Amino acid sequence: MKKSDVVQALFANKNQKATRRESGLAFAPTNIALCKYWGKRDTELNLPNTSSLSISLPDKGALTKLTFIDETQDKVVLNDKPLAADSAFVKRLVQFLDLFRNEENWKLNVNITMNIPVAAGLASSACGFASLVSALNDLFAWQLSTKELSILARLGSGSASRSLWMGFVEWHAGLQRDGMDSFAEPLPFTWPELKIGILPLSTKEKSISSREAMQRTVNTSLLYANWPKKVLQDTVIIKQALQVKNFSLLGGTAESNALTMHATMLASWPPVCYFLPETIAAMQQVWALRQEGLDLFFTQDAGPNLKLLYLSDIEKEVKKYFPSLETIKLFD
């Protein structure tokens, strides 16, 4: 099944002749998974092997503005800089827009403003694709539900399915071949004291894309067979921790989940390793501080930087040990 089949099925009962606006505008937050998505059952539709659970960063993400242009190809501007038509990012974006073009063959100016470092393991593709589908929904007045937008965003990038909501979000793996049951939904929890800090450790380009690393893990890592079990267990525990606001349980489960994901990657061949010496040093510092009684945990995605998890009452102390920490507000 192709992406275009899913788009066709989704629009089958909709009136696509709705009013077209002059421009479309939407913001989407980036998200950080507490229980990770790693491995696909369908690489074309970005259907995951397991469900995953994340928290959105309300102030960090992408704002996308779309306007029609009278040109032969789409134009993409990122943070006020026009991007080359042959860049990997533009090609991926144009291919995504192709899914929605009809006989009118419209072309767009896609103006994206992102306030997160691109390719620092901060899911720029997640907020990028989520804001793009929401801006298209605005431009063409499709009036799609957030669930439908989540399905469309997933076709751009898996983790983008979770960036349609603020707060805690669960992306259901689903079972269907067409992926109509693989979308994200918000979870009914808030936690004003919960904090995330981004610990920048390296600005070097990723050694391998998450897309490629994921597939290599699924195809070659013997440890991957245990990953679905770990996810099942961690999703239940994290929901319990959110329900009763047990921070040590939440932090410990999120950290263990990330480490297990990285362990399955290390067992791939050729090995997939997102650790730098600085990553390991920071982990050891977190473990040492925890031994001393500080309730501090980390999570790590497909890059060398860490995200620290803690409660607001120890923020000052955490900043003392990690002066470069960028603290993020999660709830108002």
Ligand code: PMV
């Ligand atoms: O959606 P992608 O292809 O950018 O993959 C995201 C993978 C991780 O960030 C490592 C885990 C996750 O659930 O966000």
